[in-house]
Amino acid sequence: MDLGEFQIPGNSDPNQKTSHLSLDIGGSLIKLVYFSTNDGDDDDELGRLGKESVGVSNGNRSFPVLKGRLHFSKFETCKINDCLDFIQTKQLHIGGCQRLGALPIEKTIIKATGGGAYKYADLFKEKLGICLDKEDEMDCLVAGANFLLKAVHQEAFTYLDGKKEFVQIDHNDLYPYLLVNIGSGVSMIKVEGDGKFERVSGTNVGGGTFWGLGRLLTKCKSFDELLQISHQGNNRVIDMLVGDIYGGTDYSKVGLSSTTIASSFGKTISDKKELQDYRPEDIARSLLRMISNNIGQIAYLNALRFGLKRIFFGGFFIRGHAYTMDTIAVAVDFWSKGEAKAMFLRHEGFLGALGAFMSYEKHGLDDSMIHHLTQKFPMSSLVGDKICSPLNGELNDNESIECSVYAS
Ligand SMILES: Nc1ncnc2c1ncn2[C@@H]1O[C@H](COP(=O)(O)OP(=O)(O)O)[C@@H](O)[C@H]1O
Numbered sequence: 001m002d003l004g005e006f007q008i009p010g011n012s013d014p015n016q017k018t019s020h021l022s023l024d025i026g027g028s029l030i031k032l033v034y035f036s037t038n039d040g041d042d043d044d045e046l047g048r049l050g051k052e053s054v055g056v057s058n059g060n061r062s063f064p065v066l067k068g069r070l071h072f073s074k075f076e077t078c079k080i081n082d083c084l085d086f087i088q089t090k091q092l093h094i095g096g097c098q099r100l101g102a103l104p105i106e107k108t109i110i111k112a113t114g115g116g117a118y119k120y121a122d123l124f125k126e127k128l129g130i131c132l133d134k135e136d137e138m139d140c141l142v143a144g145a146n147f148l149l150k151a152v153h154q155e156a157f158t159y160l161d162g163k164k165e166f167v168q169i170d171h172n173d174l175y176p177y178l179l180v181n182i183g184s185g186v187s188m189i190k191v192e193g194d195g196k197f198e199r200v201s202g203t204n205v206g207g208g209t210f211w212g213l214g215r216l217l218t219k220c221k222s223f224d225e226l227l228q229i230s231h232q233g234n235n236r237v238i239d240m241l242v243g244d245i246y247g248g249t250d251y252s253k254v255g256l257s258s259t260t261i262a263s264s265f266g267k268t269i270s271d272k273k274e275l276q277d278y279r280p281e282d283i284a285r286s287l288l289r290m291i292s293n294n295i296g297q298i299a300y301l302n303a304l305r306f307g308l309k310r311i312f313f314g315g316f317f318i319r320g321h322a323y324t325m326d327t328i329a330v331a332v333d334f335w336s337k338g339e340a341k342a343m344f345l346r347h348e349g350f351l352g353a354l355g356a357f358m359s360y361e362k363h364g365l366d367d368s369m370i371h372h373l374t375q376k377f378p379m380s381s382l383v384g385d386k387i388c389s390p391l392n393g394e395l396n397d398n399e400s401i402e403c404s405v406y407a408s
């Protein structure tokens, strides 16, 4: 197949052909997912395979396979202009659903989800001349999670006692599960199948609360700084423990050890200290623990409500952060007496954007749309029929995963 057929005009890198951008514009962050082939990189197996793409048949039509990478990027929503510049510079919007010459630029449609797809629709139209085609946020979260859990190797993992263990997902035994998306706020969704779900709960104490309160209390300038200083903190300076109340002993009759937090931030009421007398590190640590523990507990209660044993946590609040995951996992384990399991996702913050990306297939807006995001991968990374992610650790900013799409 001649990939030139799909070349996107005006791309800043002449070798890189980018297409199919999707957006998730949340309360705190804008997430972008886009697909590119790169057939200028001959030493790269992926580039080579891109050139050797073959057609696949679907009924009486044949769809060419495009091999390339899915890219992930994010921007703070309050810096939306940086995001618009990024899209403009990389010409990501051109080719969203158009083939060379197929549609005039003003007809470019980009799939978008999250509240910002409504709030910023006019801005995207005005600055980039594109229409945001809105997809429901919950639909996208679920579609993204189901895709990742079924197609991406080493996507889900448990985190206990400082140890990360990847979970082998059996496609035939995935449902039901509880999806807890910790973004600015928190949504809890009971998932029973593809497109079969119900948002059963939520809480307004989420990632926005951590970052907002943390910023006010510590004067940190960024979310990363707040997370960073929490490493050096000691929450016992701020939190009131059971032992503080019980004179150093456990309250064993009800199963509370002396080190259990009895009251988050409770110690600060008895000290004759002001905010400036506390170390920002300790405040950050207590805050992170308070919010993570609370979400873990509410998640468990909802899992209990519906008899769900598996809880997957997504959203950018987590950021692959050890203390956050440990606190959530311990809360789920503690409250469920080991019955329920907390699991985390490597592409934690990109569920919605991935779901929006997949919705190109669902709607089949025109003939140049993606029809399938395949589970086929370059030989070196093919394991069964799963995507084999190159990294085992945390997902870095701007990391990409290899994939194939069918185009028609
Ligand atoms: N660089 C960052 N800037 C701001 N918040 C961040 C950052 N990285 C992680 N976060 C956390 O992630 C949350 C947003 O998560 P996300 O899943 O993107 O939700 P939303 O869709 O509401 O933006 C923030 O409220 C904050 O707790």
Ligand SMILES: CC(C)(COP(=O)(O)O)[C@@H](O)C(=O)NCCC(=O)O
Pocket: 025, 026, 027, 028, 114, 115, 137, 182, 183, 184, 185, 186, 187, 201, 202, 203, 204
């Ligand atoms: C309104 C939202 C779905 C928006 O999603 P977000 O941008 O936070 O990812 C989410 O913030 C939420 O579920 N808030 C909790 C509302 C509640 O159930 O109390």
